[in-house]
Amino acid sequence: MRHLQITSSGAAVPDQLRILRILSCVITRLPLRCAHPPTGDYLHPKKRSIIKAFNMCCIWLRTLTTLLLFLTLTITVVFAQSGDKKAQSEKNNAKSAQSTNYVWPTDPALYVGSDTCQGCHQELYDSFATTPHFVTTMEGRLDAKKGPQWHGCEACHGPGKEHVDGGGDKSKIFTFKDATPQETSSRCLRCHQYTEEQGNYDRSIHLASGVGCMDCHSPHHAKESQFLMRERSPDLCYKCHMDVRAQFARPFHHRVNEGLIQCNDCHSPHGTFRPRQLRTDVAGDEVCYKCHSEKKGPFVYQHEAKIEGCAICHSPHGSTNQRMLVQNQVNLLCLSCHSQAATAGPPGTPSFHNQSTKYQSCTLCHVAIHGSNTSSVFFTP
Numbered sequence: 183m184r185h186l187q188i189t190s191s192g193a194a195v196p197d198q199l200r201i202l203r204i205l206s207c208v209i210t211r212l213p214l215r216c217a218h219p220p221t222g223d224y225l226h227p228k229k230r231s232i233i234k235a236f237n238m239c240c241i242w243l244r245t246l247t248t249l250l251l252f253l254t255l256t257i258t259v260v261f262a263q264s265g266d267k268k269a270q271s272e273k274n275n276a277k278s279a280q281s282t283n284y285v286w287p288t289d290p291a292l293y294v295g296s297d298t299c300q301g302c303h304q305e306l307y308d309s310f311a312t313t314p315h316f317v318t319t320m321e322g323r324l325d326a327k328k329g330p331q332w333h334g335c336e337a338c339h340g341p342g343k344e345h346v347d348g349g350g351d352k353s354k355i356f357t358f359k360d361a362t363p364q365e366t367s368s369r370c371l372r373c374h375q376y377t378e379e380q381g382n383y384d385r386s387i388h389l390a391s392g393v394g395c396m397d398c399h400s401p402h403h404a405k406e407s408q409f410l411m412r413e414r415s416p417d418l419c420y421k422c423h424m425d426v427r428a429q430f431a432r433p434f435h436h437r438v439n440e441g442l443i444q445c446n447d448c449h450s451p452h453g454t455f456r457p458r459q460l461r462t463d464v465a466g467d468e469v470c471y472k473c474h475s476e477k478k479g480p481f482v483y484q485h486e487a488k489i490e491g492c493a494i495c496h497s498p499h500g501s502t503n504q505r506m507l508v509q510n511q512v513n514l515l516c517l518s519c520h521s522q523a524a525t526a527g528p529p530g531t532p533s534f535h536n537q538s539t540k541y542q543s544c545t546l547c548h549v550a551i552h553g554s555n556t557s558s559v560f561f562t563p
Contacts, residue, residue: 292341296334299342302350303335309402310335313410327373338369338401363394370395379452386453393422398451415444426499435500447472448498468492481553485560486528487519488552513537516544 296319300307310316318327319334327337336342338356345355358366367389374380383389398418404410412418416438420427430438437443445451448469449459456462461469470492471478487494495515496506509515517537519528535541545551548560556562
């Protein structure tokens with residue numbers, strides 16, 4: 183009976199690999215070259231050169247054989263690893279086959295109604311009855327969504343007749359547990375994709391990064407009644423955005439941790455057309471003006487830095503500097519733009535502004551730094 187070696191992954195080692203291992207042992211034991219040619223005058227110089235050439239051939243042959251053996255072993259290991267990955271991939275695909283291969287039936291006769299679901303899933307049904315989604319079980323409340331495919335449990339999980347007839351066979355109904363974020367989110371967007379808030383979720387950075395609706399919301403076991411959130415804001419956001427959590431712990435910060443504002447007051451978790459999923463005010467301007475409307479203007483003399491956005495001077499989440507400035511000295515912040523005299527763009531610093539003496543706080547004179555209606559250099563509002 184032929185014996186096979188077993189690798190760490192449990193796969194049998196092919197006979198070819200065993201032969202290669204035997205050859206490697208033989209090659210490593212070959213002499214590097216033949217014996218040194220004997221010394222003395224009795225050996226003809228021509229014969230001596232022949233022996234030397236033969237030794238060189240032995241060296242090259244050994245080197246070439248070793249390289250070929252190394253390449254063969256490398257290719258064999260790569261193919262073995264790819265086979266393991268393929269097997270693991272097939273295992274994962276089989277595990278989630280019910281979600282990837284599930285096809286939503288369209289026959290209304292296959293829908294059994296939420297009362298049938300209640301018979302086996304009483305706990306889930308009781309939780310479901312306390313959520314806003316329970317309105318889908320009330321006839322006449324969803325005028326735009328007609329038909330049993332929009333009602334109750336089956337509006338999300340699909341027709342349940344085959345699931346009931348199969349004695350609770352999970353492959354006969356859609357379950358959210360093993361489905362991908364794209365698949366679960368597509369179920370939610372059947373109802374929510376045409377709303378103003380969720381309309382951009384298909385192209386949001388959250389969904390593109392593998393964050394689905396179920397990662398933030400829980401239809402059956404929500405800890406926050408508002409929006410069926412899994413956790414309160416900002417703790418839910420901090421699970422992924424840990425760097426932002428550190429910024430809000432700085433001495434000067436927007437009071438998110440204190441509960442005065444929330445992350446979604448400035449950002450839309452479902453996506454926008456602006457960077458970082460930022461919201462805008464009603465006029466389409468930066469979201470900062472929703473609270474800081476006095477900085478918006480319009481002004482007769484506008485500070486051009488505002489064209490680049492508030493974040494050019496301020497750190498919106500938090501800073502170690504007063505007024506959440508990105509620099510600890512005001513003059514250094516101003517000098518990042520007003521450093522040299524120029525005929526175009528921001529004006530340079532006047533020559534009499536000695537930065538080592540009294541001209542270190544620009545805003546002592548330029549008090550209306552965001553814009554002015556009376557002074558072109560922002561001396562007065």
